[in-house]
Amino acid sequence: MMADDIKYMALAINEAKKAQRRDEVPVGAIIVRDGEVIAKAYNTREHGKNALHHAEIKAIDKACKRLGGWRLVGCTMYVTLEPCPMCAGAIVNARIERVVYGAHDHKAGAFGTMINLTDYPLFKPQIEGGVLETECAQLLSSFFKAKR
């Protein structure tokens, strides 16, 4: 773990709480470069009516616009839930160098839990899972409990 991982994951959790307040599955993501937060986003699949509107995809879209290119060199993503194949693939395609995630995803996690995209001969970001895992997982479990 690196020095500011907890601080940045807390910002991603903040984003996840925005999703929760809008009755969306509470997942949040931020992208940091050289100590600066360059993108923040949360899941809006239902209100956005769009399968692409996961937190990670929205954050990558913002970061590409902010940096003016498709290669997010030197960037770290903090995300409250392990990325699904779509998001993990987008992270690889965008050359994000490091990914720190909170809760493991036993259904669709694509950075080690269900699949591991870093097993393949593609660009390999450095992955660290389980940071503030309890807080991140609790947001999700209380959301789904309230739904039942």
Next chain:
Amino acid sequence: MMADDIKYMALAINEAKKAQRRDEVPVGAIIVRDGEVIAKAYNTREHGKNALHHAEIKAIDKACKRLGGWRLVGCTMYVTLEPCPMCAGAIVNARIERVVYGAHDHKAGAFGTMINLTDYPLFKPQIEGGVLETECAQLLSSFFKAKR
């Protein structure tokens, strides 16, 4: 193979040629529902300056907007190149029911060649690869030959 697969793949090739004319890696995609083309798109990663701007992602974004929801039920995607993990994951997330692709992707193909997302306990679209493969692959090989 189904009756109109060749006809629709030819439309996807048309999209790929638009990418080629703009000096983008020539990949095109269309989405069809009930015999109607509801989205057409081509890769614009370089000019769009965005890692998400693969043909499939752009087509899914258009189709979600067109249909007003994130579930692309009853939809078939035709794409000239086997989807990468990001795009294959987006197809699964969007519940696209059938995917017909042209050329196999030996570097990043995620519907059978390098990974197979349908091996995992996620939504499983029906996959058919190799339709107009020679034409689709030739577009790509002549693009990369010209680049060298």
